[in-house]
Amino acid sequence: MSSRKKSVVVIGGGPGGYESALVASQLGAQVTVIDRDGLGGAAVLTDCVPSKTLIATSDFLSRFEAAGRLGVGFDASQEDQHAHANLGQVNERIMKLAKAQSRDIQAQLESVGVRIRRGIGRIKGHGWVEAELDNGETEDIRADVILLATGTSPRIMDSAKPDGERILTWQHIYNLTEVPEKLIVVGSGVTGAELAHAYLGLGSDVTLVSSRDRVLPGQDADAATVIENVFRRRGMTVLNRSRAMAATREGEKVIVTLEDGRKVEGSHAILAVGSIPQTKGIGLEAAGVDLTESGHIVTDRVSRTTAQAIYAAGDCTGVYPLASVAAMQGRVAMHHALGDAVQPLNLRGVTANIFTDPEIATVGYSQTDVEEGKIEARTVTLPLSTNPRAKMRNITDGFVKLFAVPGSNTIVGGVVVAPQASELIYPIGMAVQNRLTVDQVANTFSVYPSMTGSIAEAARRLHSSDII
Numbered sequence: 001m002s003s004r005k006k007s008v009v010v011i012g013g014g015p016g017g018y019e020s021a022l023v024a025s026q027l028g029a030q031v032t033v034i035d036r037d038g039l040g041g042a043a044v045l046t047d048c049v050p051s052k053t054l055i056a057t058s059d060f061l062s063r064f065e066a067a068g069r070l071g072v073g074f075d076a077s078q079e080d081q082h083a084h085a086n087l088g089q090v091n092e093r094i095m096k097l098a099k100a101q102s103r104d105i106q107a108q109l110e111s112v113g114v115r116i117r118r119g120i121g122r123i124k125g126h127g128w129v130e131a132e133l134d135n136g137e138t139e140d141i142r143a144d145v146i147l148l149a150t151g152t153s154p155r156i157m158d159s160a161k162p163d164g165e166r167i168l169t170w171q172h173i174y175n176l177t178e179v180p181e182k183l184i185v186v187g188s189g190v191t192g193a194e195l196a197h198a199y200l201g202l203g204s205d206v207t208l209v210s211s212r213d214r215v216l217p218g219q220d221a222d223a224a225t226v227i228e229n230v231f232r233r234r235g236m237t238v239l240n241r242s243r244a245m246a247a248t249r250e251g252e253k254v255i256v257t258l259e260d261g262r263k264v265e266g267s268h269a270i271l272a273v274g275s276i277p278q279t280k281g282i283g284l285e286a287a288g289v290d291l292t293e294s295g296h297i298v299t300d301r302v303s304r305t306t307a308q309a310i311y312a313a314g315d316c317t318g319v320y321p322l323a324s325v326a327a328m329q330g331r332v333a334m335h336h337a338l339g340d341a342v343q344p345l346n347l348r349g350v351t352a353n354i355f356t357d358p359e360i361a362t363v364g365y366s367q368t369d370v371e372e373g374k375i376e377a378r379t380v381t382l383p384l385s386t387n388p389r390a391k392m393r394n395i396t397d398g399f400v401k402l403f404a405v406p407g408s409n410t411i412v413g414g415v416v417v418a419p420q421a422s423e424l425i426y427p428i429g430m431a432v433q434n435r436l437t438v439d440q441v442a443n444t445f446s447v448y449p450s451m452t453g454s455i456a457e458a459a460r461r462l463h464s465s466d467i468i
């Protein structure tokens with residue numbers, strides 16, 4: 001029997017790629033990661049980590065403006081009482097943080113014996129991958145198992161070409177040295193809403209162009225309404241049912257033309273109109289890897305593609321575009337490919353968060369699922385305005401919503417709209433993942449006063465509504 005270690009080649013170094021590499025190495029494989037831009041991928045270098053750091057900076061600045069409502073102010077004897085953002089320094093810090101995180105990931109991979117090749121990987125026949133390296137050389141690497149984690153790139157409209165200076169995508173914004181005076185954000189999905197919120201807090205005059213009836217059209221309607229109302233109250237201009245057709249630069253101005261002929265003028269525009277999978281030109285068709293009409297890689301619940309010994313993880317698969325899901329897909333893939341015990345991907349347990357202020361966190365079944373008859377569930381919504389800890393912190397916007405199945409009283413979903421909802425969703429995620437009942441959640445002690453007290457209270461109300 002051959003003692004040769006199995007060779008695993010990972011194309012792409014984002015969360016799906018580097019997490020799969022760690023698992024494969026742990027299971028005894030010889031692992032090579034071919035990465036073009038830096039370990040961590042877009043999640044670390046240009047998307048998740050940088051954008052959330054920008055948002056955290058914006059939120060910190062916003063606290064100064066809100067301090068007066070708590071009875072806190074600056075010393076009247078001080079001349080300069082205005083807090084402002086030095087965007088050049090902010091972005092410099094963000095990029096240093098992102099690069100440091102990327103270096104940490106690379107060091108972690110190297111410490112367990114993973115080979116890293118900087119360049120572009122392509123499938124070259126059965127069991128082989130070609131690496132076109134940055135130094136101009138080409139290396140053919142044997143691959144018993146291939147994991148594709150090539151990610152996505154911003155979708156570009158033919159009539160709205162980014163120039164990297166005033167017409168921007170989320171990849172360009174960290175080159176800015178000054179806060180945009182008048183910013184137009186095209187697209188009101190998660191990326192658009194988060195960036196509109198961030199720059200509003202940093203001091204920009206923001207116009208958000210939404211082609212739908214409300215911002216965040218794919219989210220819980222009650223939650224999206226809260227966010228849109230907060231945006232408007234804080235001074236953002238929100239243009240609903242307004243589809244952008246073009247964006248052009250005229251000197252120091254940017255003109256966004258809407259479908260109905262209206263023109264919106266600003267100093268800068270950020271295009272957040274979706275993303276496209278990076279699946280072209282890497283040999284997928286010849287290898288027998290099926291793609292969807294949108295170009296995403298077709299996978300099953302253990303991350304297998306339609307080609308033998310080829311797996312895929314992350315945004316290139318079209319499953320939830322979340323770093324946590326990409327990482328789980330990568331881990332599941334390697335457990336399956338290398339013969340370890342594996343539990344198929346369970347998307348009902350995925351927690352997701354939108355980093356606006358307040359944040360929106362979700363898990364499990366949604367209000368739309370209930371309304372469309374995908375599941376029968378009772379719902380309770382508890383506004384945070386009744387929570388004593390929220391009152392102390394002057395929090396007036398937000399709520400906790402729980403979904404439970406009649407009869408069994410099992411909690412199957414939840415929504416939290418609150419500051420740091422990303423932290424508050426975890427106990428609901430635990431309940432969904434472990435099929436806890438409303439009574440089990442309600443009878444778990446919560447600190448008083450605390451924001452989590454509203455989760456326990458919502459569970460108690462679901463119990464009460466069951467016996468009436």
